Amino acid sequence: FRRRLKYYFMNPCEKYQARRRKPLKLMLQILKMALTTAQLVSFGLSNKMMVGFKDDSRVSFRRLFLEGYKDHRQGSYALYTRSDVNDRVRFIIGQYINLQNLTVGNVAYELVDGEYTPLSVCQKFYRKSNVFPENGTFDIDPCVDEGCLSIHPMQPLHRPPVNLSLDFGSRLLSVSVRFTLKTINLQTVRHHELPDCYDFHVQILFDNRAHSGRITVNLETDVRISECRDWSVEGKSGKINYLLLLFDSVVILICSASLVLCMRSVITGIQLQFEFKLFFHTYFNKAVTWSERMEFVNGWYLLIILSDTLTVAGSALKIGIQTKYLANYDVCSILLGSATLLAWVGVIRYFGFFRKYNILILTLRAAFPNVVRFSCCAAMMYLGYCFCGWIVLGGLHTQFRTPAKVMACLFSLINGDDMYNTFLRMGDKSYTVWLFSRLYLYSFISIFIYMVLSLFIALITDTYETIKHHQQEKSPASQLHAFIAECSEQPGSGRHQTDEEAGSCGCVG
Amino acid sequence: FRRRLKYYFMNPCEKYQARRRKPLKLMLQILKMALTTAQLVSFGLSNKMMVGFKDDSRVSFRRLFLEGYKDHRQGSYALYTRSDVNDRVRFIIGQYINLQNLTVGNVAYELVDGEYTPLSVCQKFYRKSNVFPENGTFDIDPCVDEGCLSIHPMQPLHRPPVNLSLDFGSRLLSVSVRFTLKTINLQTVRHHELPDCYDFHVQILFDNRAHSGRITVNLETDVRISECRDWSVEGKSGKINYLLLLFDSVVILICSASLVLCMRSVITGIQLQFEFKLFFHTYFNKAVTWSERMEFVNGWYLLIILSDTLTVAGSALKIGIQTKYLANYDVCSILLGSATLLAWVGVIRYFGFFRKYNILILTLRAAFPNVVRFSCCAAMMYLGYCFCGWIVLGGLHTQFRTPAKVMACLFSLINGDDMYNTFLRMGDKSYTVWLFSRLYLYSFISIFIYMVLSLFIALITDTYETIKHHQQEKSPASQLHAFIAECSEQPGSGRHQTDEEAGSCGCVG
Amino acid sequence: FRRRLKYYFMNPCEKYQARRRKPLKLMLQILKMALTTAQLVSFGLSNKMMVGFKDDSRVSFRRLFLEGYKDHRQGSYALYTRSDVNDRVRFIIGQYINLQNLTVGNVAYELVDGEYTPLSVCQKFYRKSNVFPENGTFDIDPCVDEGCLSIHPMQPLHRPPVNLSLDFGSRLLSVSVRFTLKTINLQTVRHHELPDCYDFHVQILFDNRAHSGRITVNLETDVRISECRDWSVEGKSGKINYLLLLFDSVVILICSASLVLCMRSVITGIQLQFEFKLFFHTYFNKAVTWSERMEFVNGWYLLIILSDTLTVAGSALKIGIQTKYLANYDVCSILLGSATLLAWVGVIRYFGFFRKYNILILTLRAAFPNVVRFSCCAAMMYLGYCFCGWIVLGGLHTQFRTPAKVMACLFSLINGDDMYNTFLRMGDKSYTVWLFSRLYLYSFISIFIYMVLSLFIALITDTYETIKHHQQEKSPASQLHAFIAECSEQPGSGRHQTDEEAGSCGCVG
Amino acid sequence: FRRRLKYYFMNPCEKYQARRRKPLKLMLQILKMALTTAQLVSFGLSNKMMVGFKDDSRVSFRRLFLEGYKDHRQGSYALYTRSDVNDRVRFIIGQYINLQNLTVGNVAYELVDGEYTPLSVCQKFYRKSNVFPENGTFDIDPCVDEGCLSIHPMQPLHRPPVNLSLDFGSRLLSVSVRFTLKTINLQTVRHHELPDCYDFHVQILFDNRAHSGRITVNLETDVRISECRDWSVEGKSGKINYLLLLFDSVVILICSASLVLCMRSVITGIQLQFEFKLFFHTYFNKAVTWSERMEFVNGWYLLIILSDTLTVAGSALKIGIQTKYLANYDVCSILLGSATLLAWVGVIRYFGFFRKYNILILTLRAAFPNVVRFSCCAAMMYLGYCFCGWIVLGGLHTQFRTPAKVMACLFSLINGDDMYNTFLRMGDKSYTVWLFSRLYLYSFISIFIYMVLSLFIALITDTYETIKHHQQEKSPASQLHAFIAECSEQPGSGRHQTDEEAGSCGCVG
Secondary structure, X not given: OHHHHHHHOOOHHHHHHHHOOOOHHHHHHHHHHHHHHHHHHHHHHHHHHHHHHHHHHHHHHHHHHOOOOOOOOXXXXXXXXXXXXXXXXXXXXHHHHOHHHHEOOOEEEOEEOOEEOOEEXXXXXXXXXXXXXXXXXXXXXXXXXXXXXXXXXXXXXXXOOOOOOOOOOOOEEEEEEEEEEEEEOHHHHHHOOOOEEEEEEEEEEEEOOOXXXXXXXXXXXXXXXXXXXXXXXXXXXXXXHHHHHHHHHHHHHXXXXXXXXXXXXXXXXXXXXXXXXXHHHHHHOOOOOHHHHHOOOOHHHHHHHHHHHHHHHHHHHHHHHHOOOOOXXXXXXXXXXXXXXXXXXXXXXXXXXXXXXXXXXXXXXXXXXXXXXXXXXXXXXXXXXXXXXXXXXXXXXXXXXXXHHHHHHHHHHHOOOOHHHHHHOOOOOOHHHHHHHHHHHHHHHHHHHHHHHHHHHHHHHHHHHHHHXXXXXXXXXXXXXHHHHOOOOOHHHOHHHHHOOHHHOOOOO | OHHHHHHHOOOHHHHHHHHOOOOHHHHHHHHHHHHHHXXXXXXXXXXXXXXHHHHHHHHHHHHHHOOOOOOOOXXXXXXXXXXXXXXXXXXXXXXXXXXXXXXXXXXXEOEEOOXXXXXXXXXXXXXXXXXXXXXXXXXXXXXXXXEEEXXXXXXXXXXXXXXXXXXXXXXXXXXXXXXXXXXXXXXXXXXXXXXXXXXXEEEEEEEOOOOOOOEEEEEEEEEEEEEOOEEEEOOOOOHHHHHHHHXXXXXXXXXXXXXXXXXXXXXXXXXXXXXXXXXXXXXXXXXXXXXXXXXXXOHHHHHHHHHHHHHHHHHHHHHHHHOOOOXXXXXXXXXXXXXXXXXXXXXXXXXXXXXXXXXXXXHHXXXXXXXXXXXXXXXXXXXXXXXXXXXXXXXXXXXXXXXXXXXXXXXXXXXXXXXXXXXXXXXXXXXXXXXXXXXXXXXXXXHHHHHHHHHHHHHHHHHHHHHHHHHHHOXXXXXXXXXXHHOOOOHHHOHHHHHOOHHHOOOOO | OHHHHHHHOOOHHHHHHXXXXXXXXXXXXXXXXXHHHHHHHHHHHHHHHHHHHHHHHHHHHHHHHOOOOOOOXXXXXXXXXXXXXXHHHXXXXXXXXXXXXXXXXXXXXXXXXXXXXOEEEEEEEEEEEEEEHHHOEEEEEEEEEEEEEEEOOOOHHHOOOOOOOOOOOOOEEEEXXXXXXXXXXXXXXXXXXXXXXXXEEEEEEEEOOOOOOOEEEEEEEEEEEEEOOEEEEOOOOOHHHHHHHHHHHHHHHHHHHHHHHHHHHHHHHHHHHHHHHHHHHHHHOOOOOHHHHHOOOOHHHHHHHHHHHHHHHHHHHHHHHHOOOOOOHHHHHHHHHHHHHHHHHHHHHHHOOOHHHHHHHHHHHHHHHHHHHHHHXXXXXXXXXXXXXXXXXXXXXXXXXXXXXXXXXXXXXXXXXXXXXXXXXXXXXXXXXXXXXXXXXXXHHHHHHHHHHHHHHHHHHHHHHHHHHHHHHOOOOOHHHHHHHOOOOOHHHOHHHHHOOHHHOOOOO | OHHHHHHHOOOHHHXXXXXXXXXXXXXXXXXXXXXXXXXXXHHHHHHHHXXXXXXXXXXXXXXXXXXXXXXXOOOOOEEOEHHHHHHHHHHHHHHHHOHHHHEOOOEEEOEXXXXXXXXXXXXXXEEEEEEEHHHOEEEEEEXXXXXXXXXXXXXXXXXXXXXXXXXXXOOEEEEEEEEEEEEEOXXXXXXXXXXXXXXXXXXXXXXXXXXXXXXXXXXXXXXXXXXXXXXXXOOOOOXXXXXXXXXXXXXXXXXXXXXXXXXXXXXXXXXXXXXHHHHHXXXXXXXXXXXXXXXOOOHHHHHHHHHHHHHHXXXXXXXXXXXXXXXXXXXXXXHHHHHHHHHHHHHXXXXXXXXXXXXXXXXXXXXXXXXXXXXXXXXXXXXXXXXXXXXXXXXXXXXXXXXXXXXXHHHHHHOOOOHHHHHHXXXXXXXXXXXXXXXXXXXXXXXXXXXXXXXXXXXXXXXXXXXXXXXXXXXXXXXXXXXXXXXXXXXXXXXXXXXXXXXXXXXXX
């Protein structure tokens, strides 16, 4: 029984020496990694084409419909006078009507029942709002009404009646211009893929909810990707598609195989653990601690199982996308990306079979609980600073506007971000707040960079030395290892070959 | 007596084991933290609305009144020719008169005694100033006179006589345009709060004090937030307000309770300390050192007391703001923010009850005095560099203009700021200064990053190892701990329950 | 024999003490370094002039031919409407025809067979492309046809027929404008070098392959540098050229000498190694390990050999460039640059002869294998993150567009790059992806900065201490050193002088 | 004699205990530091006014004379067409003639002998230059001729004959416009200082030396500050000036006193050293090592002497500036700045008198030689990288243009500068160079951040531990300390008071 245990805890090299078993599972694992990465690259290239087309279209819509649009940053495009707002809305309508003569892309209006869908201009306003700031009185009904106007393209007769009247002052909440444009991404034809059809639902929102004299303008596009209805491409495209589907299926097959093997290994481990517990109870009358029982469940197997599950799900989704039934590129890319990340991380396991590499991996693993423990303590202080920063400095600095931004900003500051600008931009307002911001930033940075980061280094340095001493002394760390170590046969002695069946061995070796 | 001492130094877990006392105070503390954070978030959201409105208004005033204003940075908006100055002043007057037709916000002129308050254009000039730079002679009287001009809006008859004549040349010191605008922040209606009324005192200053040919233009707004005089909102707002006030009152109550308990604990500690001193003097005839006496005053209690005081003050202020009697959001946010920061930091105490967490907290606490000590030494060098940098490089680089900026800039440089730009911008002037700036920067960065920061790490690493060895050896650190340790009963032995009354226990457990 | 061995492992100081040999090779090496650096500086100055001229010309072409061109960043110059495209193409043609009256440089059209080469405007389009996005149908032939148009300068009669008709819509793939301009870099005359003649092949590409409504415009120049055909310069230039060639030849000679000496030393080392192996086998009957055998091959010699080879190759190329037979400045600069880098690194060897310097160099050398080993493990995780980041975040953030960019970006993030902007720019799209990006970035940065970097420090700290203890104990590290150490004579005892011939000594001492 | 030695190595506290001597010199030193800093601040404020005026004037000249000037960066203002150059030159002339009506500052033309100095437009050109790039032939005479044209302001009759003809093409090298403007900095009147007169020699250079089609335009001002000739200010200014001079004189006096005392102490130390050497030779017959002899020369005294010398020189210069005899603010600020930096660094000495502070200072001092030693090794590699980067990447990236820039850039990269941009901007040119740049950057950053910086930390950590052990063991480090330690009397025993005269004590205690 001791031999079975020992065999279970061997690595592929030792197994090979013990039973002359070729590390088939290791090869399977490496093959899997190669295939997954190849699949990821292939998906990445077609994803890039889709993302690039979407982004370019979005940019060209902004340029076509927003007059004087230059900068790409959010919220920086804003209007301040009534005439500007009127002009911009009219400009959008004009551009929409003349779109076919203006654009250099192949954009078309949506066609529903043989008729082009109109552009709609909607304004939202309070039902009643009599506001007199001069003497501080107001009478308001917070219910919101909406009034709309439809403008049809391609109908020159309709052009005169565009009598747009925006009710400025305190009533107007927002003006939104909505229209739908259709386009085809022809680029894919050159890469022997079938083109997709895109529906862009464009909404341009003039937001006056704040009534602060500043109307921000945002153009948002909602994209729906669908299969094109009727197509003909001269040439031989379509074939390579089947090859891709075949490739994906192979990936799914291999991952499933790997998944099954790993799960068998995990189950074997759990069974062995029960046997071991029983054995110890019977012969030595000792209890087996939880940490020893956890050693039977190999963390690497769990990682591989997770990775395989993600790959199978991602590949299935990818087939759906390639056959144009599905279009959720985002979810697919997250699944495949995470799977590949885990697959590559899993490779570190094989480095661990070499003694000198092992010490580094062991150090990281041994330091991990302490690092997490300490991170918890630091996180408390960090969260305290986050809340405090958000509430006090939120008004001074855009980086402190939302709690999520404060977290990112403080995290970046610890790791060496542009600190001076953070200091600089807080130097305007009242002296109390200025002083507070200095105290806040200096104390935060000093505590975190000089104390907390240094303690991380101290933790790792200490763990490294501890592990190194352990390895040099080769003392068995637990009952389990002591028990196994008593089995003094060398892996190459050949005994394992006779009294153990080959099937009891795990998935990746 | 030894038992009472031991009991005093127990943590809640041990107290529970000793006397079966439920850690009510710990729960109170956690409840307090949750409530304080909830209160902070609620205040943060309404604060954000106020700050957003103020900022947006300020931006829209800049855009409306400063012709060609684009950039948000301080001081970059400047004029260089006489005609430009005249045009800009006339533009401001024109925009002010037409404001009601231009703006998209609900801004109105101030109404005092049924009449709109005028815009005033004031110029300051030297009483006498005959300056002839061509032959280096001047005759000047540094007394400053001021001349003003009022322009009333809504009076079309008044428009012709705007005969603005600015006395350029050496006499003019500054032109300031001042006016007051009123507005109402309607946004809050949608969040079921009552709207505030805002008075914006706008001042546009054309600053020519330097007489360098460059007139900087600054628009500054001074905001006064007040309750609106007369209002009616259709719907049910007003109720939620009472709930908020109730919530704030609960927070005040809980914090007061926590405050009272903690103070009692601190007082108990001080009493025990006197008894202990007497006891040691009587029985052992030994003096008790200051550091031992300080151990009776628990630092965590002081932190909680400070946090509670701030919370109570901040909540009271918040009630004042919510009922529209007060409007100093800044002070309130600093009080509540600091309180929450301290409350979250206080949570670390409870992590310290677990042994493995404790070592990290102990390390930081033990390293703290050394870090502070070393920071003092480093601060001397740092201040030396600051003064030197300010005086020599102040003229070359905007980051070195004021001592506060130099401090922030050097601090940022140590922590990994954009160094190259700092180097680059100093590369223009005379060779001596250029060389000095190089020496200055290289020496500063090398000393601080390679020597000082490394010593911080050395300090923490060393302390961590010291603490670890101490914990492994479990040697009593002081007379006090040795004395307590002699009391060998386990906390769970039940003795404490009989001869001690429950009330002698501290606030947080 | 032991003495020969000992002598082989001596450093120049000890050799001087042992045999009174002057360290001629050390001097040769230092002379070489000085000459190489001088040569590098001379080449750098003429290279700078060439690069500056090329860059300035490229910028001035962009300004002359691209209307409204301001910014230098790639891809930011794009067009969105048909009229804009037509205007820009016409503008280019107009500027080309009037070039001689516009430009301030001495640019001329290319002259082939007495005739000026024309500007050619070419458009590429699909052979057939009927695309109707409105109902999702298309009929496309992915073959690409090209149509061109030539415009001759200096022929006023040709100007009317410029009837450019671009076939917008789905067919047009790209418009490219190509022409060739010739110029002479006169600047070199003032530095007593002969001027070069430059042929700029300019191509302006209007890229519509994406059909996304956005046509990016790129101006690319392909430069060919050639000897000018016929020239006369009044004055004495030409002489200094010969001095430069002489200098280069001297560098080649010295490097060859150094090369030969070092190779002889390496060969001596290999011979000694075989003798040592035999000796040990015969007398002690012990095997000699690989690591001991590798000690006979001095790594520094290999470094010098590599450096010398590069210098010789680079100098030869430089002579070719100076005599205007070759023009590949790039390769030459890489060769010379790498050679100089290696030569300077080689100087560290001489610091190692001092005991206190040695410990630092030994630490780095001893830590190197561990650092590389650990880097391999970290690289696996790193690559996993790279692939995952590329696929998932590639669409959100320009820094994640290509795998090479992802690698650079993540590498920069570890080393303290602007993190906040990376966080910020991912805050737009769907919530799933936003959440994933946060998890991705926080986990990546935490793992790499807090765990991996700390482990590097732990590795180096540990190695430093190990090396220090070794040095203090002076225990012989291997059989070889133990064997040599038995030869207890001091270097200065004079014995070496008699029974060893001088020629057995290595190249650099 | 041993007592005198011991007394010499005492710190002020111990001296006070030994002889009841008040630490007068320590007080003097602290007084000096306070005065120096106050002086620095006073000089800083008047320096700031001068620098601000100069900068503002420079900016306003750029705005007035360079049409369309926006950006402040060097070299970005350039012209590309002949008509632009002609227009800009004419614009400058026009602005100059109308200056008095345009500018908002009090600028005037220079008046020499009752006549206004003219603006001069000079063009430099090759004497002969026939260049035909089309067939690669040229005939050039590198001699440079210059032709000038003077334009007088205030003479309307002169305006017609401005027939400026620039000889474009290959002959023109540069056009420079030069004029002189005078102004007075009135700002100082308000701070009760006398105004300075400024002569701005403005030169606008259109640089065509490269003949690359790009003419860069630079406006450079050369300022001369002089006393104004004839002035009258109503009010009481002038008095405070005398107070300032008095203050400066006091600083000079105190610094001289400190200087004298310190030099006496150093001399006493050197005398003691000779006596000690003789004593040891006579009684013990032992040689005294150099390191022991160096201990007699207190480094802190040298630092104070240097600081005092700089302060005296700086203060003298400051008096010269304040009385308007001198105007070299730069040198004065460097002298005073360095003096203050050293004075503040000197304060660290007093921290060293406390035991716990001492360990940190000792660590830094002990680690210093090792850090410097290691820096030398690292500097070799660093210089190698610098040269290599300059030659290969100089053409790709502006940060690599000059060796000084490469040094700053690489130094910044090690310390966490914006790395990604450095990577990004190299991604354009040929693949070989791109690959090389990647290798170069990755290897440089990895080696320096992961190996070199870690070794610095290892050095400091190790030194800290060594020093700590030494302090705990209190072993005398050298003969000298052993000798002194034998004198077992406590400082407070009173003996020193009787047999030593007070005057033998050093400057700062």
